Amino acid sequence: MSDVITPAIIQEHGLNEEEYARIERVLGRAPNLLELGIYSVMWSEHCSYKSSRLHLKKLPTKAPWVICGPGENAGVVDIGDGQAAIFKMESHNHPSFIEPYQGAATGVGGILRDVFTMGARPVANMNALRFGAPEHLKTRHLLSGVVAGIGGYGNCVGVPTVGGETDFHPSYNGNILVNAMTVGVAEIDKIFYSAAAGIGNSVVYVGSRTGRDGIHGATMASTEFSEDTEEKRPTVQVGDPFTEKRLIEACLELMSTDAIIAIQDMGAAGLTSSSVEMASKGGVGFALDLSKVPCREDGMQPYEMMLSESQERMLMVLKPGHEAEAQAIFRKWELDFAVIGQITDSGNLSLTFEGDLVADIPVPSLTDDAPIYDRPHVQPSRRAPLSPDQVARPDDYGAALLQLMGGPNLSSRRWIWEQYDHMVMADTIQRPGGDAAVVRVHGTQKALAISTDCTPRYVAADPKEGGKQAVAETWRNLTAVGATPLAITDCLNFGNPERPQIMGQFVGAIEGMAEACHALDYPVVSGNVSLYNETNGTGILPTPAIGGVGLLKNAQRMAGLAFRRTGDRLILIGETKGHLGSSLYMMDCLGREDGTPPPVDLVAERKNGDFVRSQIEAGLLDAVHDLSSGGLAASLCEMALAGNMGARIDLAPLSLPAHAALFGEDQARYLLAVSKDNLAEILALAEKAGIDAVDLGETGGSSIHIADVLDVPLDDLRKAHEGWMPQFMARADL
Amino acid sequence: MKAALITFPGSNCDRDMAVAIKSVTGRAPIAVWHSETTLGDVDFIALPGGFSYGDYLRCGAIAARSGIIPEIIRAGKRGVPILGICNGFQILTEIGLLPGALMRNAGLHFICRDVPLRVETSQSVFTGGYRTGSVVHMPVAHHDGNYFVDPDQQKRLDDEDRIAWRYCTKSGEVTPQANINGSVGNIAGVLNESRTILGMMPHPERMIESAHGGTDGRPLFESALSMLATL
Amino acid sequence: MKARVHITLKSGVLDPQGKAIHHALDSLGFSGVDDVRQGKYIELDLQETDREKARADVEDMCRKLLANTVIERFSIDLD
């Protein structure tokens, strides 16, 4: 175990001097190269959350329906009848920038494993994507590759990809965001955790073989690996969805028996983080014989095996005597199966290779002793609020509407979601394009509603309000289909945390999220942090993507956004103040990104949402849509396009300049279509509940008609709305 | 009536198909694993959609060499009705029970959406519940649905009334614009000579209840299975 | 012994991938391309050392699995 660890090698492992000194201290000696590699992985930002941990603690994680909050592979919430929804969101930003197809594909594979590891059958995938400016040279290529990769993987494993979001902004030119979310369903008495137990029990490796995939580049430059470079070069991870599909089926089949004590997928930092996490949670040691690890290539060394990020692999601890039973299942599914070690009472991760002890590390030193940083942070200076008369009106309202609805940020994403099989499993009852996707819980009356949301320009303008808004928007989207929001997962994408401004965005966003989660009874049950999304010193817009999950007890009571009946009245719920600061209208039509974002009144949010949900449950609404980017104008158009039916409204009751009334992005609002017969009743109920409700007009006709402001034929609107993305992508079809 | 549902590694519409069969007949099909070598006495065989063997090499190619295939060929020759949907259709062409081949979609993208189909013949166990010339809607979800047969074969299919469905416009015109994937003659599904084997790219099993957005897939199962129920 | 197998579409079979590549090359400004055809290339490492036998084996593999002779033809090169 003698390797010379030079300062250069330490640096290549992403550790600073202080951190290296800390390793020597907790280990009581100098590490060898393999041990250094293991520390570097476990103490990386990705695994240790060293910059974020202090702040993540502020997020509420509990509610009576939460079965398992953050800390396991995914969050678990009770959905009644002995069933649980299990979900998580994760980033694969950097790999997707380097190789969009494989990066996105393996991102989907990874998040699926986090969910089925816990015993859930995955029932829905979502994806939250951010790309650079449309005119940026790489954008088409990246978008086309990412979408193909997500589809290529999800379609093949047979899990419907039911929704997501896609934004364009120049701040992502050099750092796209690819966040993938999976939701699964499990029986509550069949949930599996990762804490290893039982001294002497077998540690079992299943799935694909280990290759030299994704071993972090810098380390490969060290002398140890410089001979024979081409052969030993680390490589990009390639996804194998066919193997993943078999892995899902094999794991679920084994889980239906009584053989498993603990199970953990091998995600980032593969064998290292999975074995350390399992041992650490169980308070035990692991003795692994690396000679037994199934390898794809000849001559693989312990360092490579421990740091490889080969996909489609799992680690399990089996009950004594169940090895043969488990092996038979994995053989049936034609997957590798190998007993690679035992649980020990040493408390150490002890690795042998070809008979030699090659690493011996106290497990707690890898987890509990990892550094935690309270990095300096500053809040951005407060922006000045903008009144409507500080924001130019469009010369031509109709043209502005077409520009917004046919622009990069509001146009239809059909081009994307038609490349995803969003119907496999035959339980998708609200397809992409609505407020939230809805999938039935198979064989029951229930359904899960899922939505991912974030408005990065708000977070940039005011991290705390932006953090609040992201959470509130998912809550509103779930509510708009009639679901009761249960909990969220998150993917916190930010720039370099060593810059106090960026750290300030992070801290502010978390405070805002926490406030919203508290106020809405909507805890965080899982999540992921992705920092250092930055090129040449410019960071991305702060992007705390939120994935919300809600429950519809009776799937037949689901609401949709499409107009269904001519002559329905249109009611706007929530107060309209005409807030234009940081709006999409300003960004897309005026090229401005200033002003404060719309404030989020969480009390109004909850009150208005609960009211809308109760009306959906009572069966009083024909169509429902929440208001967000693009304001009233966007929601009205989307409802009309979905139902292929126009509308005539009058803005006079709002007593605001037309551009503020139409494009303002005040929060906590919904647009409802109700039959004439129910109008009076709903307005009365709203008044009684102290909720703003205004009758604006009615459905019908073949245009969007706004009295004295605009009249745009639905056909033109559809052409603009459906046309942008196919035209944009037409030249990137490969 | 006994239906068999064959599952290959990578099949992923097998459950959907089982649900459809059960919801129409009241009886679940028996599940048959690809490596089995006997089918027993069955009156109906379903090959589900999905990505058998990951669609690696060619869609359906590796599945077509499975242990159960000789049994399926024997049953097919005996006249046992066989329904292959999506990947099942690809497998049926690979084993030669149906003519032609399914290639990469002309637009190269995977396509998932509801499409209008014109019923070309009601003369089969599968299409007996539809009116020839009528337009129905079913979802497609495939990357390789571009049906190819050589011109002679195509003429034979036409002459023998063996084309089950064609991609069409909402009003039932068979036009190049309505041809979502480049298939020759807009063909979405074909029958074998004895009209007992149907391969089709669209997914009727995803259109059997109003929550799916329509029920146009139901008559296919109803007519096939009710005819069989009388057996 | 190494065997290299080329699997290409028979003439008369439309090649959507080749066509799409052709189109993409055009739009990238590569103008002097008359036709593009895409096929598969499979490398096999064989234990067999007898060339005749190896060729016969690989032909058999092509017929039984590697090529779909309804639409494809194959050619085999041995090292």
Next chain:
Amino acid sequence: MKARVHITLKSGVLDPQGKAIHHALDSLGFSGVDDVRQGKYIELDLQETDREKARADVEDMCRKLLANTVIERFSIDLD
């Protein structure tokens, strides 16, 4: 002039297709196969008659479109 392009995965990159084909050959009873790798084969008909220029063009096409050089390598043969 005809150009033949072979695009193969770089060594060390996982080849799920090759793996599945290998497995299928095994189960069909072709036992003497040590390894299978799958790649792409593209034939281009070029108007260019100058070999040097043709090669340079095709190299450019490979870099810009035909090959994904993060995981693949290519080789070019000219008639």
